[in-house]
Amino acid sequence: MDSAAGTGRRRQNEVYRAGVYGRSPLVPTTARPLQRRARARLTARAYAYVAGGAGEENTQRANRAAFDRWAVVPRVLRDVSARDTSVELFGRRIPAPLLLGPVGALELVHREADLAVARAAASLGVPFVFSNQASVPMETCAEAMGDAPRWFQLYWSTSDELVESLVGRAEAAGCEALVVTLDTTMLGWRPRDLDLGHMPFALGKGIAQYTSDPAFRRLVEARAAGAGDAAPAQAGEAAGRDRQPRPTLAAVLAMVGMARAWPGPLRENLRSPLPRAAVETFLATYSRPSITWADLAWLRARTRLPILLKGVLHPDDARRALDEGVDGVVVSTHGGRQVDRSIAALDALPDVVAAVGDRAPVLLDSGIRSGADVLVAVALGARAVLLGRPYAWGLGLAGEAGVHQVVSDVLGEFDLTLGLSGHTSVAELSPEVLRRIP
DSSP: OOOTTHHHHHHHHHHHHHHHTTOOOSSOSSHHHHHHHHHHHSOHHHHHHHHOOSTTSHHHHHHHHHHHTEEEOOOOSOOOSSOBOOEEETTEEESSSEEEOOOSOGGGTOTTHHHHHHHHHHHHTOOEEEOTTOSSOHHHHHHHHTTSOEEEEEOOOSOHHHHHHHHHHHHHTTOOOEEEEOTTSSOOOOHHHHHHTOOGGGGTOSOHHHHTOHHHHHHHHHHHHHHHHHHHHHHHHHHHHOOOOOOOHHHHHHHHHHHHHSSSOHHHHHHOSHHHHHHHHHHHHSOOTTOOGGGHHHHHTTOOSOEEEEEEOSHHHHHHHHHTTOOEEEEOOGGGTSOTTOOOHHHHHHHHHHHHTTSSOEEEESSOOSHHHHHHHHHTTOSEEEEOHHHHHHHHHHHHHHHHHHHHHHHHHHHHHHHHTTOSBGGGOOGGGEEEOO
């Protein structure tokens, strides 16, 4: 797949050649400096939303500490001059065991949001998992990606009509798999956002998949019509009971943000009940805590796409998923954003891999920060990994070019780590490549 130089050498050469002319990389090439620079650039709300985790963020720290418990044991005097980092997933050969995971409300960090990520992913051939909470409709991103690979993340709404519509749109947009996110049937306790009183969806951010959906728009129109019918009868009663808070600048800006989120001219939207009804409808339908194993058959009957369950951490759940006809699982803690003191994703991975065996691919999400992390996860049995926060920081710092560089750096480091540890293909990686550190 790669030329003799490999993606790592080529990436190094790009950087060092540019250095001769006094140009350094657009963004830092490792995760911690990347995050520090993004924190200095972004608004407090944007940084908190992307960086934040559940509770005291113990799970976030555990996700990283889990990687620190494994060490690579390099082998020497092996011909590693030609390397193949590619893997196959559901019939598609991709350049490395890496996908860009779904990150919601990316408009908080950059105005081009998901569209910039889609372009960067397509230019590198790396699959992009469209977020259900995207800031750009999936059709727009798909058009920008051409025939490059993309998947779709599905949050199971309380409206089956909306779920079916989103799945149909994903198929029509050329998505090659559905990633059903199970660990967010309710929002976790996220103090960084709570302390700021900030939820982007309540301001109309990160709901573009919904406002562009015909089933959702019907729900919005019905809600707005119902509110209009009820308003005169309730007005006198409300006046005697509850006083509405006086308008503030923040409230006015929130209404403008909602109006911008709804398709159509801003001036008309500011006079329309639909933008506010859209936010209310989203909050009412966003996720379904009552979902059970029995619901999977309903979804299976409505799509030809491979279905992966994201958020699986227990081996018994992994076995049950495959027994129910699911095509793969994603071991994930949702980036530590849902359950504080959860088991780390990497710690859960070996048991899930053992439970699944060769029946289906197991992917890993949560804690991936570098190419070396990718190698450790793959050696422990992951078919591929999902990258999240690092590319979001790159987006916030330099838009599409920032995402492109972050992903290129991870791909380059993975290739070099593969070769420098004495291996020439992903298939050669196994737990024997690693040592557990006491």
